[in-house]
Amino acid sequence: MEPRLVGPGPYRATRLWNEIIELFRAGMPLRKHRCRFKSYERCFKASEAVDCLHELLGSNQNFGPEVTRNQTVKLLKKFLKNHVIEDIKGRWGKEDFQDDGHLYRFPPSSPLKPYPKKSSCGKEVIKFPDWNELKAGTSQEHIPVKSVTMNSEMWYKRHSIAIGEVPACKLVFRRELTQTNIEEIWKSMTLSRLQKVLGLDSLDEVLDTKLVNSKHIVQNAYNVNKQGIVTLEDKSKELPHWILSAMKCLANWPSCSDLKQPTYSGFERDVFKTIVDYFGQMKEPLLTFHFFDVFVSVLGLLQKHSKAVEALQLSCLLLPPENRKRLQLLVRMMARISFNKDLPPLSDSVRTRTLMVQAFSRCILCSKDEMDLDELLAAKLVSFLMDNYQEILSVPSALKSSIEEHVAQLQRVQIKYAGADTDATFPPPSFCHQISTDEFENQRATGSQEPLAALLEEIAMNKEISVKDKKKKLKQFQKSYPEVYRVRFPTPETEAVLFPEKTKQKPAVLMWAFKKPFQPFHRTRSFRM
Secondary structure, eight states, X not given: OOOOOOOXXXXXXXHHHHHHHHHHHHHSOOEEEEETTEEEEEEEEHXXXXXXXXXXXXXXXXXXXXXXXXXXXXXXXXXXXXXXXXXXXSOXXXXXXXXXXXXXXXXXXXXXXXXXXOOOXXXXXXXXXXXXXXXXXXXXXXXXXXEOOOOHHHHHHHTGGGGXXXXXXXXXXXXXXXXXXXXXXXXXXXXXXXXXXXXXSOSTTTOOXXXXXXXXXXXXXXXXXXXXXXXOXXXXXXXXXXXXXXXXXXXXXXXXXXXOOOOSTTHHHHHHHHHHHHHHXXXXXXXXXXXXXXXXXXXXXXXXXXXXXXXXXHHHHTSOHHHHHHHHHHHHHHHHHHHOTTSOOSOSSSOHHHHHHHHHHHHHSOOSSOOTTHHHHHHHHXXXXXXXXXXXXXXXXXXXXXXXXXXXXXXXXXXXXXXXXXXXXXXXXXXXOOOXXXXXXXXXXXXXXXXXXXXXXXXXXXXXXXXXXXXXXXXXXXXXXXXXXXXXXXXXXXXXXXXXXXXXXXXXXXXXXXXXXXXXXXXXOOOOO
Protein backbone atom coordinates (compact mmCIF):
# COMPACT_ATOMS: atom_id res chain seq x y z
CA MET A 1 0.00 0.00 0.00
CA GLU A 2 1.49 3.33 -1.11
CA PRO A 3 1.25 6.35 1.22
CA ARG A 4 -0.79 9.26 -0.11
CA LEU A 5 -0.97 12.91 0.79
CA VAL A 6 -4.01 13.66 2.94
CA GLY A 7 -5.13 17.11 1.84
CA PRO A 8 -7.11 19.82 3.65
CA GLY A 9 -10.64 19.11 4.74
CA PRO A 10 -12.79 17.93 7.62
CA TYR A 11 -11.61 15.14 9.94
CA ARG A 12 -8.06 15.27 8.61
CA ALA A 13 -6.60 13.98 11.90
CA THR A 14 -8.94 10.96 11.80
CA ARG A 15 -8.09 10.28 8.16
CA LEU A 16 -4.36 10.39 8.98
CA TRP A 17 -4.85 8.03 11.94
CA ASN A 18 -6.66 5.47 9.79
CA GLU A 19 -4.09 5.69 7.01
CA ILE A 20 -1.14 5.18 9.38
CA ILE A 21 -2.83 2.10 10.85
CA GLU A 22 -3.41 0.62 7.40
CA LEU A 23 0.16 1.34 6.30
CA PHE A 24 1.59 -0.09 9.53
CA ARG A 25 -0.45 -3.28 9.31
CA ALA A 26 0.53 -3.74 5.66
CA GLY A 27 4.24 -2.98 6.12
CA MET A 28 5.10 -4.58 9.47
CA PRO A 29 6.95 -7.91 8.92
CA LEU A 30 5.41 -10.80 10.87
CA ARG A 31 7.27 -13.98 11.73
CA LYS A 32 7.61 -16.72 14.28
CA HIS A 33 9.14 -15.86 17.69
CA ARG A 34 9.94 -17.86 20.83
CA CYS A 35 9.30 -16.62 24.35
CA ARG A 36 9.79 -18.72 27.50
CA PHE A 37 10.07 -22.02 25.65
CA LYS A 38 6.93 -21.32 23.61
CA SER A 39 6.57 -20.37 19.96
CA TYR A 40 4.24 -17.63 18.69
CA GLU A 41 3.25 -17.26 15.06
CA ARG A 42 2.78 -13.98 13.15
CA CYS A 43 4.11 -11.58 15.78
CA PHE A 44 6.87 -9.00 16.17
CA LYS A 45 9.21 -7.51 18.77
CA ALA A 46 8.52 -4.06 20.20
CA SER A 47 11.85 -2.74 18.90
CA GLU A 48 11.02 -4.08 15.43
CA ALA A 49 7.71 -2.23 15.51
CA VAL A 50 9.50 1.00 16.47
CA ASP A 51 11.97 0.56 13.59
CA CYS A 52 9.23 -0.12 11.05
CA LEU A 53 6.84 2.66 12.14
CA HIS A 54 9.64 5.22 12.49
CA GLU A 55 10.79 4.54 8.94
CA LEU A 56 7.20 4.63 7.70
CA LEU A 57 6.48 8.03 9.33
CA GLY A 58 9.78 9.49 8.16
CA SER A 59 9.11 8.60 4.52
CA ASN A 60 5.45 9.70 4.66
CA GLN A 61 4.98 13.23 3.26
CA ASN A 62 2.20 13.88 5.79
CA PHE A 63 4.76 13.74 8.63
CA GLY A 64 8.32 13.84 7.28
CA PRO A 65 11.83 12.96 8.45
CA GLU A 66 11.69 15.14 11.57
CA VAL A 67 9.63 12.54 13.44
CA THR A 68 11.81 11.22 16.28
CA ARG A 69 12.09 7.69 17.62
CA ASN A 70 10.68 8.88 20.94
CA GLN A 71 7.56 10.23 19.18
CA THR A 72 7.22 6.89 17.41
CA VAL A 73 7.24 5.05 20.75
CA LYS A 74 4.53 7.39 22.06
CA LEU A 75 2.39 6.64 19.02
CA LEU A 76 2.82 2.88 19.54
CA LYS A 77 1.68 3.35 23.14
CA LYS A 78 -1.52 4.86 21.78
CA PHE A 79 -1.77 1.96 19.32
CA LEU A 80 -1.68 -0.43 22.28
CA LYS A 81 -4.23 1.61 24.21
CA ASN A 82 -6.64 1.70 21.24
CA HIS A 83 -6.18 -2.01 20.42
CA VAL A 84 -4.36 -1.43 17.16
CA ILE A 85 -1.84 -3.91 18.58
CA GLU A 86 -1.92 -6.31 21.54
CA ASP A 87 0.65 -8.39 23.35
CA ILE A 88 0.95 -12.10 22.62
CA LYS A 89 -1.43 -12.89 25.48
CA GLY A 90 -4.13 -10.62 24.05
CA ARG A 91 -3.74 -7.79 26.57
CA TRP A 92 -4.26 -4.15 25.53
CA GLY A 93 -5.77 -0.89 26.87
CA LYS A 94 -2.73 0.52 28.69
CA GLU A 95 0.09 2.72 27.44
CA ASP A 96 2.87 0.49 28.78
CA PHE A 97 4.61 -0.12 25.46
CA GLN A 98 8.42 0.05 25.66
CA ASP A 99 11.18 0.00 23.04
CA ASP A 100 12.39 -3.48 24.02
CA GLY A 101 12.07 -7.15 23.09
CA HIS A 102 8.49 -7.82 24.23
CA LEU A 103 6.31 -9.55 21.65
CA TYR A 104 3.18 -8.04 20.11
CA ARG A 105 0.73 -8.92 17.37
CA PHE A 106 -2.17 -7.42 15.43
CA PRO A 107 -5.75 -8.21 16.47
CA PRO A 108 -7.91 -9.94 13.84
CA SER A 109 -9.85 -6.78 12.88
CA SER A 110 -8.50 -3.37 11.97
CA PRO A 111 -9.77 -0.84 14.54
CA LEU A 112 -10.21 2.16 12.23
CA LYS A 113 -11.84 5.21 13.72
CA PRO A 114 -15.26 6.32 12.47
CA TYR A 115 -15.60 9.91 11.35
CA PRO A 116 -17.19 12.02 14.08
CA LYS A 117 -20.56 13.63 13.50
CA LYS A 118 -20.38 17.35 14.03
CA SER A 119 -23.39 19.25 15.22
CA SER A 120 -24.61 21.23 12.25
CA CYS A 121 -24.08 24.91 12.91
CA GLY A 122 -25.95 27.10 10.49
CA LYS A 123 -23.92 28.91 7.90
CA GLU A 124 -23.26 32.48 8.90
CA VAL A 125 -23.76 34.92 6.08
CA ILE A 126 -21.87 38.15 6.65
CA LYS A 127 -24.08 41.03 5.59
CA PHE A 128 -22.52 44.00 3.89
CA PRO A 129 -23.90 47.50 4.61
CA ASP A 130 -27.32 47.73 2.97
CA TRP A 131 -27.60 50.94 1.01
CA ASN A 132 -31.34 50.45 0.46
CA GLU A 133 -32.15 51.09 4.12
CA LEU A 134 -32.66 54.77 4.83
CA LYS A 135 -31.64 56.44 8.03
CA ALA A 136 -34.35 58.25 9.91
CA GLY A 137 -34.65 61.76 8.58
CA THR A 138 -32.72 61.07 5.37
CA SER A 139 -33.77 63.45 2.60
CA GLN A 140 -34.50 62.43 -0.97
CA GLU A 141 -31.28 64.13 -2.00
CA HIS A 142 -29.38 61.29 -0.32
CA ILE A 143 -31.30 58.33 -1.70
CA PRO A 144 -29.09 55.24 -1.66
CA VAL A 145 -28.92 53.44 -4.97
CA LYS A 146 -28.31 49.84 -5.99
CA SER A 147 -25.17 48.55 -7.65
CA VAL A 148 -25.19 47.02 -11.12
CA THR A 149 -22.70 46.38 -13.88
CA MET A 150 -22.24 49.15 -16.47
CA ASN A 151 -23.87 48.43 -19.85
CA SER A 152 -23.79 50.37 -23.14
CA GLU A 153 -26.89 52.43 -22.35
CA MET A 154 -25.58 53.38 -18.93
CA TRP A 155 -22.23 54.28 -20.44
CA TYR A 156 -23.97 56.55 -22.95
CA LYS A 157 -25.88 58.32 -20.19
CA ARG A 158 -22.75 58.77 -18.06
CA HIS A 159 -20.67 60.08 -20.94
CA SER A 160 -23.33 62.07 -22.78
CA ILE A 161 -21.71 65.27 -21.57
CA ALA A 162 -18.86 64.56 -23.96
CA ILE A 163 -21.21 65.00 -26.95
CA GLY A 164 -22.85 68.12 -25.69
CA GLU A 165 -25.87 66.72 -23.82
CA VAL A 166 -25.88 67.53 -20.12
CA PRO A 167 -28.78 65.81 -18.35
CA ALA A 168 -29.83 66.83 -14.87
CA CYS A 169 -27.76 65.15 -12.19
CA LYS A 170 -27.17 65.25 -8.45
CA LEU A 171 -24.68 63.87 -5.95
CA VAL A 172 -25.63 60.75 -4.06
CA PHE A 173 -23.83 60.41 -0.73
CA ARG A 174 -23.21 56.93 0.64
CA ARG A 175 -24.23 56.13 4.15
CA GLU A 176 -21.18 56.47 6.35
CA LEU A 177 -19.53 53.13 7.14
CA THR A 178 -19.32 52.37 10.83
CA GLN A 179 -16.43 50.55 12.47
CA THR A 180 -18.69 47.52 12.81
CA ASN A 181 -19.34 47.53 9.05
CA ILE A 182 -15.62 47.62 8.32
CA GLU A 183 -14.92 44.80 10.78
CA GLU A 184 -17.62 42.64 9.18
CA ILE A 185 -16.12 43.27 5.74
CA TRP A 186 -12.69 42.21 7.04
CA LYS A 187 -14.13 39.03 8.52
CA SER A 188 -16.13 38.12 5.44
CA MET A 189 -13.34 38.68 2.92
CA THR A 190 -10.71 36.99 5.12
CA LEU A 191 -12.81 33.84 5.55
CA SER A 192 -13.69 33.83 1.87
CA ARG A 193 -10.01 33.95 0.91
CA LEU A 194 -9.11 31.23 3.44
CA GLN A 195 -11.80 28.95 2.03
CA LYS A 196 -10.45 29.48 -1.48
CA VAL A 197 -6.83 28.78 -0.49
CA LEU A 198 -7.81 25.59 1.35
CA GLY A 199 -9.84 24.50 -1.68
CA LEU A 200 -12.94 23.67 0.38
CA ASP A 201 -16.57 24.00 -0.64
CA SER A 202 -17.35 25.33 2.83
CA LEU A 203 -15.50 26.18 6.04
CA ASP A 204 -18.32 24.76 8.15
CA GLU A 205 -16.62 21.38 8.66
CA VAL A 206 -13.35 22.86 9.94
CA LEU A 207 -14.47 26.11 11.56
CA ASP A 208 -17.49 27.59 13.31
CA THR A 209 -17.43 31.06 11.76
CA LYS A 210 -19.62 32.43 14.56
CA LEU A 211 -16.63 32.05 16.88
CA VAL A 212 -14.46 34.29 14.68
CA ASN A 213 -14.23 37.74 16.24
CA SER A 214 -14.09 40.43 13.55
CA LYS A 215 -12.54 42.93 16.01
CA HIS A 216 -9.55 40.61 16.48
CA ILE A 217 -8.87 40.53 12.74
CA VAL A 218 -8.85 44.33 12.42
CA GLN A 219 -6.68 44.76 15.54
CA ASN A 220 -4.16 42.20 14.25
CA ALA A 221 -4.06 43.97 10.88
CA TYR A 222 -3.56 47.55 12.07
CA ASN A 223 -2.30 47.58 15.68
CA VAL A 224 1.31 46.57 14.98
CA ASN A 225 4.71 48.09 15.71
CA LYS A 226 7.63 48.59 13.32
CA GLN A 227 8.67 44.95 13.72
CA GLY A 228 5.16 43.75 12.82
CA ILE A 229 4.41 42.61 16.39
CA VAL A 230 0.85 43.18 17.61
CA THR A 231 0.39 45.97 20.14
CA LEU A 232 -2.27 45.25 22.74
CA GLU A 233 -4.85 47.77 23.91
CA ASP A 234 -5.27 45.92 27.20
CA LYS A 235 -1.82 46.00 28.81
CA SER A 236 -2.86 43.51 31.49
CA LYS A 237 -2.72 40.77 28.82
CA GLU A 238 0.94 41.39 28.07
CA LEU A 239 3.56 38.76 28.91
CA PRO A 240 5.17 39.26 32.32
CA HIS A 241 8.32 41.35 32.20
CA TRP A 242 10.49 38.59 33.63
CA ILE A 243 9.40 36.16 30.89
CA LEU A 244 10.09 38.75 28.19
CA SER A 245 13.53 39.33 29.68
CA ALA A 246 14.26 35.61 29.73
CA MET A 247 13.12 35.21 26.09
CA LYS A 248 15.23 38.17 24.96
CA CYS A 249 18.21 36.76 26.82
CA LEU A 250 18.20 33.49 24.86
CA ALA A 251 17.06 35.04 21.57
CA ASN A 252 19.93 37.58 21.60
CA TRP A 253 22.59 35.38 23.19
CA PRO A 254 25.35 36.25 24.05
CA SER A 255 24.54 39.97 23.82
CA CYS A 256 21.73 40.44 26.34
CA SER A 257 20.80 43.93 27.45
CA ASP A 258 18.08 43.10 29.96
CA LEU A 259 19.99 40.67 32.16
CA LYS A 260 23.47 40.60 33.58
CA GLN A 261 24.44 37.05 32.77
CA PRO A 262 25.72 35.01 35.70
CA THR A 263 28.94 33.15 35.16
CA TYR A 264 27.88 29.75 36.45
CA SER A 265 27.67 26.85 34.04
CA GLY A 266 24.19 25.86 32.91
CA PHE A 267 22.66 29.31 33.30
CA GLU A 268 21.17 29.24 29.79
CA ARG A 269 19.49 25.89 30.54
CA ASP A 270 17.85 27.29 33.67
CA VAL A 271 16.52 30.28 31.69
CA PHE A 272 15.17 27.94 29.00
CA LYS A 273 13.46 25.73 31.60
CA THR A 274 11.79 28.82 33.09
CA ILE A 275 10.32 29.74 29.69
CA VAL A 276 9.18 26.16 29.01
CA ASP A 277 7.46 25.94 32.40
CA TYR A 278 5.61 29.24 31.86
CA PHE A 279 4.19 28.32 28.47
CA GLY A 280 3.53 24.73 29.56
CA GLN A 281 1.09 25.79 32.27
CA MET A 282 -1.27 27.59 29.87
CA LYS A 283 -4.82 26.18 29.88
CA GLU A 284 -5.29 26.67 26.13
CA PRO A 285 -2.75 26.55 23.27
CA LEU A 286 -1.81 29.75 21.46
CA LEU A 287 -3.66 28.66 18.33
CA THR A 288 -6.75 27.98 20.51
CA PHE A 289 -8.98 24.92 20.60
CA HIS A 290 -11.52 26.49 18.23
CA PHE A 291 -9.06 26.73 15.35
CA PHE A 292 -7.46 23.28 15.75
CA ASP A 293 -9.19 21.76 12.71
CA VAL A 294 -8.29 24.75 10.53
CA PHE A 295 -4.58 24.48 11.27
CA VAL A 296 -4.62 20.70 10.84
CA SER A 297 -6.22 21.24 7.43
CA VAL A 298 -3.45 23.68 6.49
CA LEU A 299 -0.92 20.88 7.10
CA GLY A 300 -2.29 19.22 3.97
CA LEU A 301 -0.89 22.10 1.90
CA LEU A 302 2.73 21.97 3.07
CA GLN A 303 3.80 20.43 -0.23
CA LYS A 304 2.58 23.65 -1.91
CA HIS A 305 4.75 26.15 -0.08
CA SER A 306 3.16 29.43 -1.19
CA LYS A 307 -0.38 28.21 -0.52
CA ALA A 308 0.57 26.86 2.92
CA VAL A 309 2.16 30.20 3.87
CA GLU A 310 -0.90 32.17 2.75
CA ALA A 311 -3.29 29.79 4.52
CA LEU A 312 -1.32 30.15 7.77
CA GLN A 313 -1.20 33.93 7.33
CA LEU A 314 -4.98 34.08 7.11
CA SER A 315 -5.54 31.55 9.92
CA CYS A 316 -3.20 33.37 12.33
CA LEU A 317 -5.03 36.62 11.55
CA LEU A 318 -8.13 35.13 13.22
CA LEU A 319 -6.39 34.66 16.59
CA PRO A 320 -7.04 36.86 19.63
CA PRO A 321 -4.42 39.67 19.60
CA GLU A 322 -2.79 38.51 22.84
CA ASN A 323 -2.39 34.99 21.43
CA ARG A 324 -1.00 36.29 18.15
CA LYS A 325 1.56 38.47 19.96
CA ARG A 326 2.73 35.61 22.19
CA LEU A 327 2.99 33.34 19.17
CA GLN A 328 5.06 35.95 17.31
CA LEU A 329 7.48 36.40 20.22
CA LEU A 330 7.75 32.68 21.01
CA VAL A 331 8.33 31.44 17.45
CA ARG A 332 10.83 34.22 16.78
CA MET A 333 12.76 33.19 19.89
CA MET A 334 12.64 29.50 18.89
CA ALA A 335 13.97 30.27 15.40
CA ARG A 336 16.80 32.46 16.70
CA ILE A 337 17.85 29.89 19.28
CA SER A 338 17.86 27.13 16.65
CA PHE A 339 20.24 29.07 14.38
CA ASN A 340 22.43 30.57 17.11
CA LYS A 341 25.77 28.79 17.02
CA ASP A 342 27.10 30.83 19.92
CA LEU A 343 24.47 29.50 22.33
CA PRO A 344 25.67 26.46 24.33
CA PRO A 345 23.64 23.25 23.82
CA LEU A 346 20.45 23.23 25.87
CA SER A 347 20.36 19.42 25.96
CA ASP A 348 22.99 16.69 25.97
CA SER A 349 20.94 14.21 23.94
CA VAL A 350 18.70 16.24 21.61
CA ARG A 351 19.58 18.74 18.91
CA THR A 352 18.54 22.32 19.66
CA ARG A 353 15.99 22.51 16.84
CA THR A 354 14.36 19.22 17.85
CA LEU A 355 14.32 20.40 21.46
CA MET A 356 12.47 23.58 20.45
CA VAL A 357 9.80 21.57 18.65
CA GLN A 358 9.39 19.07 21.47
CA ALA A 359 9.29 21.72 24.21
CA PHE A 360 6.75 24.13 22.66
CA SER A 361 4.67 22.22 20.11
CA ARG A 362 1.94 21.30 22.60
CA CYS A 363 1.55 24.86 23.91
CA ILE A 364 1.14 26.05 20.30
CA LEU A 365 -1.27 23.43 18.89
CA CYS A 366 -3.38 20.71 20.51
CA SER A 367 -7.03 19.71 20.56
CA LYS A 368 -9.46 20.11 23.44
CA ASP A 369 -10.23 16.39 23.39
CA GLU A 370 -6.85 14.66 23.37
CA MET A 371 -6.29 13.06 20.00
CA ASP A 372 -3.83 10.35 19.08
CA LEU A 373 -1.85 12.30 16.49
CA ASP A 374 -1.77 15.65 18.30
CA GLU A 375 1.95 15.57 19.00
CA LEU A 376 3.00 14.58 15.47
CA LEU A 377 0.70 17.13 13.83
CA ALA A 378 1.82 19.90 16.17
CA ALA A 379 5.49 19.08 15.55
CA LYS A 380 4.96 19.27 11.80
CA LEU A 381 3.23 22.66 12.03
CA VAL A 382 5.74 24.16 14.48
CA SER A 383 8.67 23.14 12.28
CA PHE A 384 7.10 24.91 9.31
CA LEU A 385 6.33 27.97 11.46
CA MET A 386 9.95 28.23 12.61
CA ASP A 387 11.23 28.12 9.03
CA ASN A 388 8.78 30.73 7.70
CA TYR A 389 7.74 32.74 10.76
CA GLN A 390 8.56 36.19 9.34
CA GLU A 391 6.25 35.73 6.37
CA ILE A 392 3.51 33.74 8.13
CA LEU A 393 3.14 36.08 11.10
CA SER A 394 2.93 39.23 8.99
CA VAL A 395 -0.28 40.83 7.73
CA PRO A 396 -1.13 39.58 4.20
CA SER A 397 -0.61 42.71 2.09
CA ALA A 398 -2.75 41.58 -0.87
CA LEU A 399 -5.78 40.97 1.37
CA LYS A 400 -5.30 44.27 3.17
CA SER A 401 -5.09 46.23 -0.08
CA SER A 402 -8.18 44.59 -1.61
CA ILE A 403 -10.27 45.24 1.53
CA GLU A 404 -9.16 48.86 1.81
CA GLU A 405 -9.93 49.41 -1.87
CA HIS A 406 -13.38 47.87 -1.43
CA VAL A 407 -14.14 50.02 1.61
CA ALA A 408 -13.01 53.17 -0.24
CA GLN A 409 -15.29 52.26 -3.15
CA LEU A 410 -18.25 51.92 -0.82
CA GLN A 411 -17.57 55.32 0.75
CA ARG A 412 -17.07 57.18 -2.53
CA VAL A 413 -19.63 59.87 -3.53
CA GLN A 414 -21.57 58.89 -6.68
CA ILE A 415 -23.27 61.01 -9.37
CA LYS A 416 -26.90 60.18 -10.15
CA TYR A 417 -28.31 61.23 -13.53
CA ALA A 418 -31.92 61.91 -14.36
CA GLY A 419 -33.68 58.86 -15.71
CA ALA A 420 -31.14 56.44 -14.20
CA ASP A 421 -32.04 54.74 -10.94
CA THR A 422 -28.80 52.82 -10.77
CA ASP A 423 -25.12 53.55 -10.68
CA ALA A 424 -22.08 51.78 -11.99
CA THR A 425 -20.29 50.93 -8.77
CA PHE A 426 -19.04 47.44 -8.27
CA PRO A 427 -21.17 45.18 -6.12
CA PRO A 428 -19.74 43.75 -2.90
CA PRO A 429 -18.17 40.30 -3.08
CA SER A 430 -20.69 37.51 -3.31
CA PHE A 431 -20.26 34.09 -1.78
CA CYS A 432 -21.29 30.69 -3.05
CA HIS A 433 -23.99 28.48 -1.62
CA GLN A 434 -24.83 24.92 -2.54
CA ILE A 435 -27.56 24.28 -5.14
CA SER A 436 -29.14 21.17 -6.61
CA THR A 437 -27.87 19.49 -9.78
CA ASP A 438 -31.03 20.40 -11.71
CA GLU A 439 -30.74 24.03 -10.71
CA PHE A 440 -27.09 24.05 -11.73
CA GLU A 441 -27.87 22.62 -15.17
CA ASN A 442 -30.67 25.15 -15.63
CA GLN A 443 -28.41 28.04 -14.64
CA ARG A 444 -25.66 26.82 -16.92
CA ALA A 445 -28.04 26.64 -19.88
CA THR A 446 -29.89 29.90 -19.37
CA GLY A 447 -26.98 31.84 -17.91
CA SER A 448 -24.77 31.26 -20.94
CA GLN A 449 -27.37 31.40 -23.73
CA GLU A 450 -29.12 34.64 -22.78
CA PRO A 451 -26.09 36.92 -23.25
CA LEU A 452 -25.18 35.06 -26.46
CA ALA A 453 -28.70 35.56 -27.80
CA ALA A 454 -28.46 39.26 -26.95
CA LEU A 455 -25.14 39.50 -28.77
CA LEU A 456 -26.59 37.77 -31.85
CA GLU A 457 -29.55 40.14 -31.88
CA GLU A 458 -27.24 43.13 -31.67
CA ILE A 459 -25.26 41.88 -34.67
CA ALA A 460 -28.41 41.19 -36.66
CA MET A 461 -30.03 44.57 -36.01
CA ASN A 462 -26.89 46.69 -36.35
CA LYS A 463 -27.39 48.98 -39.35
CA GLU A 464 -24.03 50.69 -39.08
CA ILE A 465 -21.98 47.78 -40.37
CA SER A 466 -21.88 46.75 -44.01
CA VAL A 467 -23.78 43.77 -45.37
CA LYS A 468 -20.52 41.97 -46.04
CA ASP A 469 -19.28 42.42 -42.48
CA LYS A 470 -22.65 41.44 -41.05
CA LYS A 471 -22.71 38.21 -43.06
CA LYS A 472 -19.18 37.45 -41.97
CA LYS A 473 -19.99 38.00 -38.27
CA LEU A 474 -23.17 35.92 -38.50
CA LYS A 475 -21.29 33.09 -40.15
CA GLN A 476 -18.67 33.12 -37.40
CA PHE A 477 -21.38 33.15 -34.74
CA GLN A 478 -23.22 30.25 -36.39
CA LYS A 479 -20.02 28.22 -36.46
CA SER A 480 -19.25 28.88 -32.77
CA TYR A 481 -22.79 28.71 -31.29
CA PRO A 482 -25.02 26.72 -33.67
CA GLU A 483 -27.76 26.08 -31.09
CA VAL A 484 -28.22 29.75 -30.21
CA TYR A 485 -28.11 30.66 -33.90
CA ARG A 486 -30.74 28.03 -34.75
CA VAL A 487 -33.16 29.49 -32.20
CA ARG A 488 -32.92 32.97 -33.74
CA PHE A 489 -32.86 31.80 -37.39
CA PRO A 490 -34.70 28.46 -37.56
CA THR A 491 -35.07 28.60 -41.38
CA PRO A 492 -33.09 30.20 -44.21
CA GLU A 493 -36.08 32.47 -44.86
CA THR A 494 -35.78 34.11 -41.45
CA GLU A 495 -32.14 34.80 -42.14
CA ALA A 496 -32.88 36.15 -45.63
CA VAL A 497 -35.12 38.85 -44.16
CA LEU A 498 -31.98 40.63 -42.96
CA PHE A 499 -30.66 40.87 -46.50
CA PRO A 500 -33.47 41.98 -48.93
CA GLU A 501 -32.60 41.43 -52.59
CA LYS A 502 -32.17 44.54 -54.71
CA THR A 503 -33.64 44.59 -58.26
CA LYS A 504 -30.78 44.94 -60.68
CA GLN A 505 -31.32 46.58 -64.13
CA LYS A 506 -29.68 44.72 -66.99
CA PRO A 507 -27.45 46.98 -69.13
CA ALA A 508 -28.52 47.60 -72.80
CA VAL A 509 -27.07 45.17 -75.27
CA LEU A 510 -24.75 46.93 -77.70
CA MET A 511 -24.83 45.69 -81.28
CA TRP A 512 -21.20 46.35 -81.86
CA ALA A 513 -20.35 43.97 -79.12
CA PHE A 514 -21.43 41.05 -81.37
CA LYS A 515 -19.37 42.21 -84.35
CA LYS A 516 -16.00 40.77 -84.83
CA PRO A 517 -13.23 43.19 -84.34
CA PHE A 518 -11.46 44.50 -87.45
CA GLN A 519 -9.23 41.82 -88.93
CA PRO A 520 -6.27 42.95 -91.01
CA PHE A 521 -5.96 41.42 -94.53
CA HIS A 522 -3.53 38.54 -94.67
CA ARG A 523 -2.08 37.59 -98.04
CA THR A 524 -2.17 33.85 -98.62
CA ARG A 525 -0.53 31.66 -101.14
CA SER A 526 -2.43 29.28 -103.38
CA PHE A 527 -1.05 25.98 -104.37
CA ARG A 528 -1.94 24.32 -107.54
CA MET A 529 -2.52 20.68 -107.50
